[in-house]
Amino acid sequence: EDQVTQSPEALRLQEGESSSLNCSYTVSGLRGLFWYRQDPGKGPEFLFTLYSAGEEKEKERLKATLTKKESFLHITAPKPEDSATYLCAARPTSGTYKYIFGTGTRLKVLA
Amino acid sequence: DAGVTQSPTHLIKTRGQQVTLRCSPKSGHDTVSWYQQALGQGPQFIFQYYEEEERQRGNFPDRFSGHQFPNYSSELNVNALLLGDSALYLCASSAQGNSNQPQHFGDGTRLSIL
Numbered sequence: 001e002d003q004v005t006q007s008p009e010a011l012r013l014q015e016g017e018s019s020s021l022n023c024s025y026t027v028s029g030l031r032g033l034f035w036y037r038q039d040p041g042k043g044p045e046f047l048f049t050l051y052s053a054g055e056e057k058e059k060e061r062l063k064a065t066l067t068k069k070e071s072f073l074h075i076t077a078p079k080p081e082d083s084a085t086y087l088c089a090a091r092p093t094s095g096t097y098k099y100i101f102g103t104g105t106r107l108k109v110l111a
Numbered sequence: 112d113a114g115v116t117q118s119p120t121h122l123i124k125t126r127g128q129q130v131t132l133r134c135s136p137k138s139g140h141d142t143v144s145w146y147q148q149a150l151g152q153g154p155q156f157i158f159q160y161y162e163e164e165e166r167q168r169g170n171f172p173d174r175f176s177g178h179q180f181p182n183y184s185s186e187l188n189v190n191a192l193l194l195g196d197s198a199l200y201l202c203a204s205s206a207q208g209n210s211n212q213p214q215h216f217g218d219g220t221r222l223s224i225l
Contacts, residue, residue: 004153032211043115043201043216044154051211087153091211097167098144099203099214101153 002027004090006102013078013109021073021086021105029093033071035064036087038104044087047073078109113138115204115217123223124192132187132220136204143185144214145177146201154201160185189222197224 005024013019025033032051036044048057050066057064061082063074073086085106089099116135124130136143142161146154156169160179179185183204189196199221203214 032213034213036216041218043218046213046215049211049213089153097142097159097161098156098169099146099154101146101155103151103153 002090002092002100004088004100004102006086006088006105008105009103010106011108013075013107015079015109015111016077018074018076018078020075021107023071023073023088023102024069025071025088025090025100026069027090027092027100031091031093033066034089034091034099035071035073036089038085038087047086075107078107080109080111083107083109115140115202115215117200117202117217117220119220120218121221121223123225125225126192126194128192129188129190130192130222132189132200132202132222134185134187134202134204134217136183136185136202137215140204140206140215141183142205142207143179143183144203144205145185145187146203146216147171148199148201148219150198157187192224194224197222 003026007022035047038044048064053068085104087104089101118133144159145157148154158168163179174190176188199219201219203216205212205214
């Protein structure tokens with residue numbers, strides 16, 4: 001069964017304390033791995049798409065990487081405004097159009 | 112450039128009632144997907160519409176139905192509401208129905224069932 005698991009469930013960091021969020025996926029072929037940020041009461045905001053193992057994408061303090069079994073979202077020197085829930089989603093191959101989401105990591109960055 | 116818009120933002124219904132939620136996709140997008148997000152969970156895929164037809168469906172009962180209009184906007188209908196249907200309903204749109212373009216989400220409709 002296709003599945004996406006994220007860890008940790010919650011993470012508290014001091015401002016400037018770098019860390020990584022993990023997304024493990026088990027799907028029947030990966031067509032794309034997507035990272036989203038979700039603020040309370042809002043919809044997910046698209047961050048990155050990764051397509052193949054070894055690929056990396058960067059945006060400001062965020063860097064996403066992909067292996068054959070997992071993806072990492074590295075947060076360098078985070079700021080309080082980076083506090084949010086980070087969701088990853090996998091789109092399997094085999095003619096499916098749906099995204100399979102993990103349950104997210106709730107990140108809190110303290111000033 | 113307007114993003115994905117959903118209406119209403121909040122809705123309160125009672126068990127057994129029916130509800131219709133609406134979505135306008137981002138400009139240039141032709142594909143609409145609907146997701147259900149329970150509190151503290153990730154979004155769960157309900158179905159996707161492309162070219163006015165349901166192209167794929169997730170593990171949701173027939174009480175959940177939808178429609179896509181010629182202007183690509185979409186509706187989600189839920190009949191015989193249950194308490195467990197309380198959730199945030201998200202609409203996502205993407206471009207070029209057969210590509211791997213990322214889905215862009217609206218801010219959702221918060222549905223509460225009493």
